[in-house]
Amino acid sequence: MARIIIKKDKGPVQVKADSWICLCGLSKNQPYCDGSHRRAKLEEEEEGKLYAYDEELKRREVEVVEK
Numbered sequence: 001m002a003r004i005i006i007k008k009d010k011g012p013v014q015v016k017a018d019s020w021i022c023l024c025g026l027s028k029n030q031p032y033c034d035g036s037h038r039r040a041k042l043e044e045e046e047e048g049k050l051y052a053y054d055e056e057l058k059r060r061e062v063e064v065v066e067k
């Protein structure tokens with residue numbers, strides 16, 4: 001079974017002095033931020049568009065068609 005989860009945050013939230021929780025969904029060390037949000041350059045995403053990222057954090061725009 002596979003699922004698509006849409007994340008809108010572009011960075012982590014700090015929960016302790018040295019602990020950051022990933023909100024972008026790209027970290028390979030969930031639930032903790034591993035800096036992937038910076039490597040993926042999420043600030044370049046355009047508002048109103050939907051993107052998918054591969055294992056190398058390469059971005060492509062996608063369209064969701066609901067049945």
Ligand code: FES
Pocket residue numbers: 010011012013021022023024025026027032033034035036037038
């Ligand atoms: S917030 Fe997701 S990797 Fe940093």
